[in-house]
Amino acid sequence: MTRAQQVLRLDAVTFRRNGRQILHGIDFTVHAGEHWALLGPNGAGKTTIVGFCAAQTHPTTGTVDVLGKRLGRVDTAELRRHIGHVNPRHRLQTGLTVTEVVLTGVTGTIDLPMRWVPSAQDRARAAALIDDVGMSARADSDWLTLSQGERGRALIARALISDPELLLLDEPTTGLDVAAREQLLETVDALAVSAPEVASVLVTHHLEELPETTSHALVIRDGAVVASGTAAQTVTSEVISRAFDHRIAVDHTQGRWSARAVRER
Numbered sequence: 514m515t516r517a518q519q520v521l522r523l524d525a526v527t528f529r530r531n532g533r534q535i536l537h538g539i540d541f542t543v544h545a546g547e548h549w550a551l552l553g554p555n556g557a558g559k560t561t562i563v564g565f566c567a568a569q570t571h572p573t574t575g576t577v578d579v580l581g582k583r584l585g586r587v588d589t590a591e592l593r594r595h596i597g598h599v600n601p602r603h604r605l606q607t608g609l610t611v612t613e614v615v616l617t618g619v620t621g622t623i624d625l626p627m628r629w630v631p632s633a634q635d636r637a638r639a640a641a642l643i644d645d646v647g648m649s650a651r652a653d654s655d656w657l658t659l660s661q662g663e664r665g666r667a668l669i670a671r672a673l674i675s676d677p678e679l680l681l682l683d684e685p686t687t688g689l690d691v692a693a694r695e696q697l698l699e700t701v702d703a704l705a706v707s708a709p710e711v712a713s714v715l716v717t718h719h720l721e722e723l724p725e726t727t728s729h730a731l732v733i734r735d736g737a738v739v740a741s742g743t744a745a746q747t748v749t750s751e752v753i754s755r756a757f758d759h760r761i762a763v764d765h766t767q768g769r770w771s772a773r774a775v776r777e778r
């Protein structure tokens with residue numbers, strides 16, 4: 514068996530901003546086809562770590578290799594074209610249809626660039642991806658008329674249109690009702706089958722929001738790693754209680770995780 518390709522590697526990464534040490538030596542390696550959860554309480558440093566994975570931020574010390582390229586030595590704009598980033602805080606555009614928003618994934622822009630004309634192949638790929646995420650009926654709808662859950666699914670199609678090797682999902686289910694959340698998680702789980710080589714990193718504070726296909730987790734607290742490894746080793750009562758500084762009982766049933774505080778009765 515060939516060793517899976519390294520998609521992402523953070524080595525002894527620290528980050529300092531405004532005189533404050535935010536990360537204290539993070540090691541994090543992701544291989545092709547792995548599906549990581551990045552877990553930790555508010556302010557732990559999850560978004561900061563995703564900034565490195567997305568080739569948007571540089572570490573203060575330590576090294577970051579994204580898709581085999583060392584940050585600081587490469588054209589990050591070019592690198593970012595190979596990274597799919599699903600950000601629910603994606604700016605809304607008036608006047609764009611769902612198909613057009615998905616096509617902005619080809620150019621990596623918020624708007625459709627002036628004078629850029631998508632190829633027939635781009636259009637066909639957009640239609641296929643919109644279908645994959647169950648949004649064909651809304652392909653021509655104005656983006657602003659979509660529900661939050663529909664936007665989340667369309668943003669996954671947008672992220673996939675550039676055939677990324679790495680998919681970053683930053684709290685993709687935040688603000689969704691239970692049905693929309695489940696639909697979005699199904700969409701994410703389906704990717705493990707339709708795009709098995711793509712590696713993903715999903716940020717959340719809620720274990721209920723982990724897709725069934727989550728294979729690994731990096732659990733952090735106060736800018737340091739609490740645990741890193743397979744989901745079975747890391748998404749445990751012991752690790753999660755330590756990370757959140759509270760006694761939490763973690764359950765894993767039928768592929769899904771849940772958490773509740775342990776109460777003294």
Ligand SMILES: Nc1ncnc2c1ncn2[C@@H]1O[C@H](COP(=O)(O)OP(=O)(O)OP(=O)(O)O)[C@@H](O)[C@H]1O
Pocket residue numbers: 530531533535553554555556557558559560561562718
């Ligand atoms: N530019 C900055 N200047 C100073 N402090 C910052 C800066 N960016 C982030 N921080 C601080 O770094 C810490 C980590 O922030 P980060 O957003 O990475 O955490 P998080 O785990 O994503 O939190 P949340 O779950 O609340 O989104 C926080 O305490 C935050 O206030």
